[in-house]
Amino acid sequence: MWKEIYEKKLMSVEEAIRLIQDGDKVVVGFGCGEPFGIENALVEHYEEYHDVTIINMLTLGNSPWCEPRMKGHFKLNCLFASQSNRASISDGTSEFTTSHFYEIPEIIRSYICPRVALVMVSPPDEHGYVSFGTTVDYTKGTTDHCEIVIAQVNKNMPRTFGNSIKHVRDFTCFVEIDEPLPEVKTVNISDVEMEIGRYCASLIKDGDCLQLGIGGIPNAVCAQLTDKKNLGLHSELVGDGVVDLLESGVINNKVKTANRGRTVLGAAFGSKKLNDYINNNPAVEMHPIDYVNNPIEIAKNDNMVSINSCIQVDLLGQVVSDTIGLSQFSAVGGQVDFVRGATMSKGGRSIIAMPSTAKKGMVSRIVPLITEGSAVTTPRNDVNYVVTEYGIAQLKGKTLKERAKALIMIAHPRFRPHLILEYKRRFNEEPFTDEEMNGFTTALKEKLRDDREMLLEHHEAAKERRKETRDKIKENITEHLPRRKQD
Numbered sequence: 001m002w003k004e005i006y007e008k009k010l011m012s013v014e015e016a017i018r019l020i021q022d023g024d025k026v027v028v029g030f031g032c033g034e035p036f037g038i039e040n041a042l043v044e045h046y047e048e049y050h051d052v053t054i055i056n057m058l059t060l061g062n063s064p065w066c067e068p069r070m071k072g073h074f075k076l077n078c079l080f081a082s083q084s085n086r087a088s089i090s091d092g093t094s095e096f097t098t099s100h101f102y103e104i105p106e107i108i109r110s111y112i113c114p115r116v117a118l119v120m121v122s123p124p125d126e127h128g129y130v131s132f133g134t135t136v137d138y139t140k141g142t143t144d145h146c147e148i149v150i151a152q153v154n155k156n157m158p159r160t161f162g163n164s165i166k167h168v169r170d171f172t173c174f175v176e177i178d179e180p181l182p183e184v185k186t187v188n189i190s191d192v193e194m195e196i197g198r199y200c201a202s203l204i205k206d207g208d209c210l211q212l213g214i215g216g217i218p219n220a221v222c223a224q225l226t227d228k229k230n231l232g233l234h235s236e237l238v239g240d241g242v243v244d245l246l247e248s249g250v251i252n253n254k255v256k257t258a259n260r261g262r263t264v265l266g267a268a269f270g271s272k273k274l275n276d277y278i279n280n281n282p283a284v285e286m287h288p289i290d291y292v293n294n295p296i297e298i299a300k301n302d303n304m305v306s307i308n309s310c311i312q313v314d315l316l317g318q319v320v321s322d323t324i325g326l327s328q329f330s331a332v333g334g335q336v337d338f339v340r341g342a343t344m345s346k347g348g349r350s351i352i353a354m355p356s357t358a359k360k361g362m363v364s365r366i367v368p369l370i371t372e373g374s375a376v377t378t379p380r381n382d383v384n385y386v387v388t389e390y391g392i393a394q395l396k397g398k399t400l401k402e403r404a405k406a407l408i409m410i411a412h413p414r415f416r417p418h419l420i421l422e423y424k425r426r427f428n429e430e431p432f433t434d435e436e437m438n439g440f441t442t443a444l445k446e447k448l449r450d451d452r453e454m455l456l457e458h459h460e461a462a463k464e465r466r467k468e469t470r471d472k473i474k475e476n477i478t479e480h481l482p483r484r485k486q487d
Contacts, residue, residue: 002128006168013041013175016150022050025114027142030057030080031237031269032184033135035120035152037177039064046073053077053095055114057104057138058331059084060182066094077112079104080331081322089328098322098375101236101266101334102293105141117146121166122157129165133157134181134268134275136164136286137236148172156181158275162264162285183271184214186240192355193220195389200307200353201225203385203392207255208232209301209345211338214239214269217309217353225250232256234301236293236334237267240274247277258300259285266292266334293334298341304348306338310377311358314370315404315422317380317395319352326373339382349384356388356412364415366407368422386410405431413443 017038020026029035034056042049043064050073054065058080065076066088076094078085088094099107108114119139121130130151132140143149143166153176168174189197197220204210204225209232212218222241225231231251233242245251246263253261266289268274278284291297298304310321311329322330342348354365366388370376384396386407393406401423408419408431423431 002124002168006124006128006174009168009171009173011173011175013038013177014045016173016175017041017045019148019150019172020049020052020116022052024116025053025055025077025112026116026118027055027108027112027114027138027146028118029120029132029135029139030059030137031135031267032060032182032275033120033133033139033157033267034059034061034182035118035150036061036182037120037152037154037179038118038150038175042074046070049073051075053114055079055108055112058082060184063088063094068093079107080333081328082330086328090326096328098332100293100332100336102290102295102337105138105288105290108138108142109145114142114146116148116150117142118150118152119143120152120154120157122159123153123155124168125159128168130168130171131157131159132164132166132286133160134278134286136160136162137266137289137292140164140166141288141290143170150175152177154178154181156275158268158279160268160278160284160286161282162262162287163291164286181275184239184269185271186219187216189216189220189223192389193217194223196353196355196387197221197224199387199389199392200351201228203349203351203387204228204231204305205303206230208303208305209234209256210251211235211298211304211306211308211334211342212238212242213308214241215309218307221307221353230255232301233263233265234259234292234298234304235265236289236338237269238265238274240270243270243273243277253283257302258297264292289334293337293341295337295341295344298338299344299346299348302346302348304338304342304345306342306348306350307353308335308338308351308378310335310352310354310365312365312367312370312374313352313354313383313386313407314367315407315419315426316400317383317386317403317407318370318376319378319380319383319386320370320374321377323374323377325371332377336378336382339378339384343382343384350382351385351387352378352383353387356390356410357415361412361414364412364419366411366415366419368419368426388412401427401429401431 063084193216201224206229219241312320339350342350
């Protein structure tokens with residue numbers, strides 16, 4: 001019987017997008033579950049629409065809604081800035097809505113109030129249920145209250161368990177478009193990230209339950225957990241880095257105090273490696289983000305450890321993670337959700353991890369004052385551990401002076417003198433003893449020497465590459481020049 005329902009609702013993408021009307025608000029799936037097949041059709045027919053708002057979170061696409069030609073036709077309301085839409089948010093072409101991640105389903109449902117949802121799902125199973133696969137997060141929940149729900153059925157979407165399925169009768173229509181899923185491929189881990197990962201791993205104990213994000217630092221942490229035992233995983237999203245730990249049994253969820261035996265995720269942000277692992281895997285459950293990221297639900301996991309990154313930390317311990325001055329760089333995401341959930345957890349810990357510098361070592365991420373215009377993501381009262389490649393600063397329960405000292409000690413040596421001067425100006429005393437200051441001076445000299453040697457090595461390597469390039473060019477020119485005839 002479900003097959004008849006499905007066939008009646010199956011239509012071409014051109015027919016499906018005609019259900020969208022001028023003035024509509026349209027919420028779309030994000031990340032590795034964004035329905036690009038439907039979006040591409042809308043872009044192709046953009047002149048037929050007027051004043052349509054697209055609501056989206058982190059996109060791995062090119063955000064065509066931000067292009068000048070879309071003015072008067074489509075406009076983006078973004079819940080998480082990404083590379084392809086930051087500029088349009090800054091210049092006012094696109095809108096940005098800020099929210100803690102766990103609140104986004106309610107924000108969409110009760111405040112933004114879209115009429116249409118565009119999602120990507122797996123093909124129906126033998127009972128007529130499709131799966132939201134990689135992205136349950138806010139996506140599945142929006143289909144419960146939107147008047148029109150258009151689903152792109154993609155055979156490449158993995159079938160996942162948990163609260164991730166819906167019957168075909170509950171959709172307005174289906175469009176069958178098979179295309180490769182967007183991927184977040186693993187990048188090489190830098191030496192700095194590996195050192196940060198080592199410090200983070202030192203704070204993780206056997207039996208802890210982890211929240212890990214995506215990127216170099218989470219992957220570096222994963223690479224250094226192979227000697228741990230009985231870890232759990234409860235995370236808003238993960239990348240490929242967790243797969244080896246899951247397959248080896250390092251993460252086995254055996255001692256979790258909530259959802260024992262099961263990995264709980266809101267979204268999967270990886271490559272085929274991760275998608276293949278979660279496909280038809282009953283040990284992995286995908287749930288809506290108002291469950292996964294709810295601090296109360298997070299706290300039900302004893303020994304919860306959250307690891308998040310940031311852009312800047314000031315000497316008070318205020319964390320900036322989503323803005324650079326007045327420019328929106330990303331979003332709050334689930335950072336505060338998990339910082340608070342881990343803090344509420346019995347035996348829990350929250351970690352903010354970052355390289356000590358930005359812009360190729362020219363800017364310190366630990367600063368006296370946050371950049372003017374930046375928004376505080378995680379308040380100082382919520383912050384516990386801050387980690388850089390130079391060590392660990394534990395802040396909870398510390399005085400303002402103790403916080404500042406701890407953060408100065410994990411700042412890059414090049415910027416410590418400036419931070420020490422700020423400390424003296426602010427607190428009217430020397431932060432460190434003469435012996436400690438001598439240690440800082442020695443560390444700074446050693447670091448500057450190492451940096452100089454590294455720059456020389458890079459310079460010599462660049463010279464050698466330029467020479468090789470010149471030699472190849474000469475060789476190619478010589479081969480193609482006409483040879484002189486001999487008398």
